Amino acid sequence: MNDTLKETLDAVFYPKNIAVVGASANPSKLGHLTLLGVKSMELKGNIFAVNPSLGGQDIMDIPCYASIDELPEDIQLFIFAIPHDKIEDALIAAAGKGARGCVIFAGGFKESGKEGRELQQRIKTIADAGGIKIIGPNCIGTINPHHGLNASFAFPVFRVRTGGVSVVSQSGGTGSTIINIMQDYNVGLAKFVSIGNRVNLDFAELVTYLSDDPDTRVICLFIEGIDDARTFFKAAKKVTSKKPILVYQAGFTEVSRKMALSHTGSMGSSKEIYKAAFHQAGILFVNDIEEMVCTAKAISSQPLVKGPGVSLFTHTAGPSLIATEIVEQGGGKVPEYTPENKKRLREFIPRFCNAGNPLDMFAHAWTDASLFLKGVDIALSQTDIHMACVFFSSGLDTGVAFPAKALADIGKKHGKPVILALLSPYTSGMEELVDADAAGTPTFNTPHKAGIVMLNLIRLWKMKKLHT
């Protein structure tokens, strides 16, 4: 990455001063939701507001100025909560205040006909001349919880944990849905960028920047169409040698392709061509944004998997059978235990149990979960087993709880990932799921999710092997 880009994007994501242009105290206004968002975190910097009719007053305890020109100097990030026909002048004024980045929420640019395309081109010229990176237009903004920055109108209350998963989404609606799902799965966010129409900031620059971001462990992309595919894939290939990229792309069918074009001005292409190109670049293609979040959850808390071998432990066969099938169908392995390890397992597993993989220890292991821990420790000592998954029905109202911290410790000891399928309803078992996550074991509430996450970890390993 060139130093200028890094320096510019550092200023955008870690601004010392920000200004909300179009700030409003009127609850029905975009500028109000934006202020709520900004105030929902503790920005490591100063916040200013701009509103022509409220100069010299405070809005929600934030000092307000009548125009951008009246603002103090040295404001790195501007958030424009104003209509598209006011952006051009505002951008020129912001450049005069030292802006390095501008978030533009408004639509009415490239996606909406000739006039919009021309306006977007003029915006680009101004921004490029001023060394300003544009987030948007036609977007919901950006978030960097590590700096207390919520520059989005879509999250007036922000409930997502701070963590290691970065998200770049072409669609604001899909981006906010990904953030919602991260909240449900208790997954921590590193950085979020809704890139919208991509005036002069596209996937290529962002994945490159995030590859050097110490807070980011894995990058998730939602793509509707890539304008400069060659640049993107070249950049992405460099990134995936350092950290994983997951992608979900839509817009491949007749109507959806037309829609992508009118939405963010993107032209889709054949799904098979894209999938091949993603694979070539070491990018993991997933089939659902929920699958993307679940996979990122495991990656962000566990070491990368170093082979295809999975071991499964359960007290109830059916769910582990579902996950086994998913892993096998996708090319993962479920190796037998060595004679030596079978002997070690037989020392403590219940009499009726078969020392196989998956290993079903019936209700014995539900009432004494230490059997799981002993089993996983033996399994992970075997060279052709690269990860372990335990299936456990939540005790819910019975007081029985799974020792997630001890399982995480065994994983760490062996340097191999462990995951927990804690079969439990979200709606009443959430606390237990959150506790298990916090203990360092990524936890999923259905066998399908556990299976698909393990398979995706294996697919990532296979791609990495292909490229090294």
Add this chain to the structure above:
Amino acid sequence: MNDTLKETLDAVFYPKNIAVVGASANPSKLGHLTLLGVKSMELKGNIFAVNPSLGGQDIMDIPCYASIDELPEDIQLFIFAIPHDKIEDALIAAAGKGARGCVIFAGGFKESGKEGRELQQRIKTIADAGGIKIIGPNCIGTINPHHGLNASFAFPVFRVRTGGVSVVSQSGGTGSTIINIMQDYNVGLAKFVSIGNRVNLDFAELVTYLSDDPDTRVICLFIEGIDDARTFFKAAKKVTSKKPILVYQAGFTEVSRKMALSHTGSMGSSKEIYKAAFHQAGILFVNDIEEMVCTAKAISSQPLVKGPGVSLFTHTAGPSLIATEIVEQGGGKVPEYTPENKKRLREFIPRFCNAGNPLDMFAHAWTDASLFLKGVDIALSQTDIHMACVFFSSGLDTGVAFPAKALADIGKKHGKPVILALLSPYTSGMEELVDADAAGTPTFNTPHKAGIVMLNLIRLWKMKKLHT
């Protein structure tokens, strides 16, 4: 269905008297969890307990007898929370008390070698001679919330709504996970049966019985392997002409097949052969139990779809694009509006909007959701549009809420299904999701789920068309 089977299963699912054999007040015992389960609902009948050392006392306010022989007469349903080696004698005694059904939780039968197989055969002989249907062994029991019957140890507290979805699962663990997911999705249960080793009660009898059950609108199956495929498919084909059956089957890969065999003694087969047979019988094959629950949710509250045409309305394009792609990829249609309907739409949609399908009305429709209602009403009046889906970002903390009741009413007026993709985290938006469901609009929190549900409704219509 023959009258004897119906009469027997009515006695099992609607018993006047039930007995819990092995009842216990010791919280670590299976017989205690079972009693908690039984007491978690209000049985429309009487409950008796059996425990050799507590005869004449009460356990948790339930009168206890020292043996089955001492129980009063005319007990239709026995729940055996006792080890496998005590089942044979207990079953003989239960037959003497007029038992019509017995739930057997214990493992140690067909799934565990020669001795177990012989024991299961003896159990079958006794049960058949006594006109008793066995649920299990090696199962978690049965639930009929419409009668207040919870004959399972796996749900000591039962939180699922009463409703129209029946579930028959070969695996107890998978069955309980399905029930958990139903809780999360606010889906009402008609009947649940964990059939385990299937002594003399199999999928074929149960789907036949449920096809005549007025409480059941849709039947969900989890299958690991079918013993008598011919009987099952013949029975299922009759049922699907009356009501939908959804199935998820696992056990097709190398290790998972071996596992299914040792789990419930089932021999799987080729996935392609099964899928073809399911299709032939009008059964909808799904790829995940969560997908099954979501699809059943829509079926249980909406009319069946009568064609492939979908209309989508949104204020944020990306999510609707994802759903559009899923529908198109699976063979559904996203028809253009007629010139006449385009004209009607243009009377109220915002100036920038294209009167296309999907119809994106930007933030205008978020602040004025009546635009959605007008749009759906016009769309559903078009003959080649058979269902509508609205995408709406939850207002969460802004006070904005979607008018789900009004949407349900428009669907009813046209006799066509409507669904809502309410993009919201479960963990903080649950109340809004539950309210929308209660208003009669089945609601899903991700675009993928909305898309796959619509596609599955279309696949069901296509199969039905094939068979009529």
